[in-house]
């Protein structure tokens with residue numbers, strides 16, 4: 001949990017420190033970064049492709065421009081085709097970072113991203129839950145088998161001092177990037193990026209962005 005929130009806040013933090021950043025919401029199950037950003041009226045423009053609108057200093061694209069607010073009516077090969085089409089038609093500027101909020105797990109969409117996005121690197125967000133982390137470990141092992149670079153693991157919604165996730169991450173030979181506390185003020189900052197950047201969550205992510 002917290003994948004979209006971390007992806008959006010990371011993109012905002014990188015832009016804040018002067019990088020040229022794109023944010024691409026490719027979560028077929030529940031695109032939500034537009035809600036976190038409060039991106040109400042922004043729409044891509046068409047000119048030999050789709051030019052992402054600027055939202056809060058980010059070049060922004062989302063599946064909601066493809067599927068609207070309803071559930072994505074896409075299954076199997078349709079998902080793959082939509083992903084390929086969006087990757088192909090989106091005209092990004094000259095970016096330092098393109099942050100992708102990717103679909104959860106290790107399904108076809110993730111494998112398509114690996115195949116189609118050059119120089120892709122994965123930053124994995126997990127919760128302290130042992131059960132959630134078991135699934136994350138499978139994803140980490142698969143990425144390792146495929147020799148896909150992993151930036152590291154972020155442990156989100158931390159409420160105890162437990163070091164289990166940190167230790168198990170390091171055991172796999174993967175960098176443990178940071179832990180982010182559970183912060184009840186985040187909910188009221190959804191849709192308000194200035195307020196979001198003032199939360200404890202954002203402070204941790206800003207610190208992380210300095211190291212990327």
Ligand SMILES: Nc1ncnc2c1ncn2[C@@H]1O[C@H](COP(=O)(O)OP(=O)(O)OP(=O)(O)O)[C@@H](O)[C@H]1O
Pocket residue numbers: 001002003004005006027030032104156157158180181182183184186187190201
């Ligand atoms: N550190 C945190 N403290 C408090 N609330 C948080 C924190 N991180 C995320 N949240 C809240 O938890 C909810 C889920 O977060 P988010 O949508 O980012 O998760 P997700 O992994 O993208 O979920 P999904 O699988 O639905 O895409 C959101 O309401 C978000 O505001």
Ligand SMILES: [Mg+2]
Pocket residue numbers: 003004005027030031032
């Ligand atoms: Mg999400």
